[in-house]
Amino acid sequence: MLDIFQALKEKEEASLHLLKEFVELESFSFDKQGVDNLSTHLIRVFSEFPVKAESLKEEHYGNHLRFQLGEGEKQLLLLSHLDTVYPRGTIERMPFQVEGKKARGPGVIDIKASYVMVYHLFELLLQQMNLKDYQIVWLLTSDEEVGSPTGKLAVKREAARSEAVLVLEPAADNRALKTARKGGGKFTIEVNGISAHAGLNPQDGANAIEELAFQITKIISLADWSKGTTINTGEIKGGSLFNVVADYARAEIDVRIEERDEIQRIQQAFDQLRVRNPRTRLNVTGSIYRPPLIKTELTGRLFKMAERIGRDLDVSVEEAMVGGGSDGNYAAETGAPVLDGLGGYGGGAHSPDEFLWIESLAERTSILYGLIQELIQLDGTWR
């Protein structure tokens, strides 16, 4: 493994060249054209390998992209995504830059570094491995950053037939792999009331803000820190002037859960919200759309493998539980073993400071290659 690690380090310049092209093709979740252009470029770059590339058409979001290397019966799944949180034009203010040991740019760590990793991984697999029993599927969803409303179907379909799922999301802080992720969702609470003058005829009004405030106190009491269930009222709007009885108010609520049973409890509680003031109307929309990624025994075994490969390379590999979700959550829902956070490490994801430690490209590619090599050699006996 050390020789592979060394050889990858020597390819750093070529890696950065690839990375620059990927970052400069901006691919905001709501920019179908941008996402599809990136797909076209990826298909072109990966056509130098004997891979099957398939575009999974979407109308509103970009197309999802599926690569397959090898024709074997058994499947190992790699997950990335095409989209980023940066609207087109961000690259003008935040150009791709190499600054000492860091690379910067929109989406550089979340998630474009992973494409460079898979490029070298495929190169290595073709040189070093016999893929007759296995196929490696690399799925890139187009709407991951907005919760994969369409991509989750493809993720679940592929995960259900995979022996293991390796998610190339960026590492957690301290470079840790992610063996568990919270699930969660979003709810919108809207109240319609009746407007009136606060001084002349308050009795004719029905205050939407007061009703909403009452509902919010009920909602936040659903949080249960001992189970890892947290609730955040992140945004609130309503009313017009201090001396007018408010006829409208709205709140946006973020819910995070660690336990599967909590989905039902929370969902039900939101469904059962009723108005206190019968002269107001309440409209509750939203759901818990992302199930939690729970650490299973098999996830633990995958992590141990990665940890051991790290030791061979003289790098430490830690594990973490994180609050944010990814396509790994949907994959885990199918019962497939999922190890997440195998992508590069750096910081500032989703911010103007996003950066990648360049050394992580070679390191993480080596770990990824080591994992796949071991999984193929073990031929399912590790489960």
Ligand SMILES: [Zn+2]
């Ligand atoms: Zn991501």
